[in-house]
Amino acid sequence: MPRTILAGAVTLALAGAAACGGGDGEAQRPAGATALYDALPDGIKEAGVIRFAGDSHPPYRIVADDGKTVTGIDKELQDALGKVLGVRTEISIVSGLPAALSGMLASRYDAFNGPVKDSADREKQFDAIVWMVTRTSYLIPTAGASAIKSSGDLCGKRVAGTAGSIVEDQAKRLTEWCAKQGKPGLEFIGFADTNGTILAAKSGRADAAGMTESAALDVLSKEKDAFTYVTQTEEQGAGVDQLAMLVPKSSGLGPVMLDAFKEIFKNGDYKKIMDKYGLQNVAVPAPKMNTAATQ
Numbered sequence: 574m575p576r577t578i579l580a581g582a583v584t585l586a587l588a589g590a591a592a593c594g595g596g597d598g599e600a601q602r603p604a605g606a607t608a609l610y611d612a613l614p615d616g617i618k619e620a621g622v623i624r625f626a627g628d629s630h631p632p633y634r635i636v637a638d639d640g641k642t643v644t645g646i647d648k649e650l651q652d653a654l655g656k657v658l659g660v661r662t663e664i665s666i667v668s669g670l671p672a673a674l675s676g677m678l679a680s681r682y683d684a685f686n687g688p689v690k691d692s693a694d695r696e697k698q699f700d701a702i703v704w705m706v707t708r709t710s711y712l713i714p715t716a717g718a719s720a721i722k723s724s725g726d727l728c729g730k731r732v733a734g735t736a737g738s739i740v741e742d743q744a745k746r747l748t749e750w751c752a753k754q755g756k757p758g759l760e761f762i763g764f765a766d767t768n769g770t771i772l773a774a775k776s777g778r779a780d781a782a783g784m785t786e787s788a789a790l791d792v793l794s795k796e797k798d799a800f801t802y803v804t805q806t807e808e809q810g811a812g813v814d815q816l817a818m819l820v821p822k823s824s825g826l827g828p829v830m831l832d833a834f835k836e837i838f839k840n841g842d843y844k845k846i847m848d849k850y851g852l853q854n855v856a857v858p859a860p861k862m863n864t865a866a867t868q
Contacts, residue, residue, distance in 0.1 A: 626677065
């Protein structure tokens, strides 16, 4: 069973709701969002909350030293979505992507905002709302930077990344590119979350730590002298993956969540959040759902 950490603010919100004795979410319904609220699955309307799973993944989910407070892109997106849907949102931190997926299928969580790669296989069980694209980057410890000056220099190197993530897929594509150049492929080492990959690079267990470019820039802003970074090119298979929020198909939440995303695109909240975190280059003009199966 994965250890979960409930954001402290959510605990207080739940306590307040219990004290008031209300469970239908009516008090949380914002003006103008009645139609979206009414379209929510009955179970969510009754609970008045959408339960998100999430691993520790800066800058998307930043877990404070108290182990409870969660900030970052995902938290701000959830707040914006909850506002237009008329329900609260809460985040439980889990140990990696497999725990998030299995937890949703077991009805412990309603959604996972990754961002995770939209794929045809995942769309068999989940609705995938695409809200950004990605380029994969690799953090290189300063001590080893002289040997790795471009993504092509990663051929034959040990690369740490989150198991089952888009980075693992991109590393496979880079390995294929290396083979075409007559070079050895990457040795991918999987970890539960981004923090584990960074520690592996720092400790020398890996030559580089793979992650989304936005995550790499976040690390560099905090540890400027510890790392350099390189970005995988389109020729090496990068720049083609769409990242999504996943919700179980069986829940019926997917179409409503897509409409909620459309609303925060329309009201400017999406652009405000993406601009705040410097994600303009990976933003999309409009959200879409279940695009992989049609590609």
